[in-house]
Amino acid sequence: MAAHTSFFFFIFLLTHFLFYSSPTTFASFSPNHIPPTCDDHEKSALLQFKDSFIMDxxxxxxEGWKLDGSDCCWWDGIECDGITGHVISLDLSSSCLSGSINSSSSLFQLLHLRSxxxxxxxxxxxxxxxxLGHLLPNLAHLNLSYSGFSGPIPSSISNLSKLSSLDLSRNHDLLLRNPDFKTLLRKLGNLQVLHLDGVxxxxxxxxxxxANSSSLLSLSLVDCNLQxxxxxxxxxxxxxxxxxLDSNPNLTGHLPDFHFSTTLRKLDG
Incomplete structure (x- = not known):
């Protein structure tokens, strides 16, 4: 009798979880859920973006990125929303892209990008x-590190108020002027990861x-000409x-007395 009771209690818990889960979670468990296909407009935008670069x-x-019957949600480097089918993540890291991105790029037609x-x-x-800061307002993760960008970081980057991670490390002669560091921190108050090495x-x-960075988990400012x-x-x-913080010769200061309650696990300065 106890075994039967435990079994029915487990079924009750599972049903309760599925019913009260978010739509995305519920859809992933439902046997009748058919994942949506990629939006045709976004599929075309992805192909145009790829074709705008020189690749070797x-x-x-x-190889799977083709304008045929294939679903772009299954392409390498692409992740789609499980409910709407919109492209929410684009990962083309280490993809041998060579060229530049202008503000009319088809990249900015992917309005639902989060990463x-x-x-x-x-x-x-x-x-x-x-x-980037004007047309992709939903970005939560942005990684442009080691990619040969140079010049001033655009002021529009501070519009990305949903960013939780930003990595612009090790680009050629990248400058942070407007916004300055203080403005960037103030406007991007949800940042958990900020890596600006070499900027x-x-x-x-x-x-x-x-006051402005209470969410930060990781901060890397190596070789940033801090003063x-x-x-x-x-x-x-x-x-x-x-x-x-290492490789900032004009930065002065001293370490405080640490207590066992500190959250720091890695420190280099």
Missing amino acids: DCDPKF LNLAHNDFNHSSIPSA DMSSTVPDDIL GEFPTPIFQLPKLEVLF
């Missing part, structure tokens, strides 16, 4: 397009960083686990 066929991920990774490509010292800031670290005294309140950030 070193990455096989594009964009173009790291480890070669954008030939071109600028980061300002349209020339030529500025001090704002002393009110504690002045480093504010010790940064060590009081409640979630900070990783802090890298």
Whole structure:
């Protein structure tokens, strides 16, 4: 009798979970759910974006990218929303892309993107397009590291208020001027990961960083031409686990007395 009771209790719990789950979770468990196919307009935009670059066929991920009956939600590097079918993630890292991205690029027709990774490509010292901050407002993850961008980081980047991770590390002569570091932190208050290694800031670290960066888990500012005294309140950030500050010879300051309650796990400065 106890075994029967346990079995029916398990069925009750499972039914309760499926009923009250979010639509996406429920759909993934429902045997009648048919995953949506890729939007034709977004499929065409992806192909136009790919074709705007010079490639030496070193990455096989594009072999399946074809304007035929294939569903772009199944293409390598693409993730679609399980309910709407809209493209929400584009990962073309290390894809041998060579060229530049202008503000009329078909990339900016992917209005539902939440994650964009173009790291480890070669954008030939071109600028980061300002349209990123104007036309992709849903971005939560942006990685443009090691990709040959140069010049000033566009001010529109601070419009991406949903960003939780931003990595612009190790690009050629990339500058952070407008927005400056303080403005960037203030406007991107949801950041958990901020990596700007090699970006020339030529500025001090704002002393009110504690007020604007309470969500930060990882902060890497290696070789950023930081100046002045480093504010010790940064060590009081409640979630900070990783802090890298080395190769900033004009940065002064000292480490505070740490307590066992600190969240820091990696520190290099």
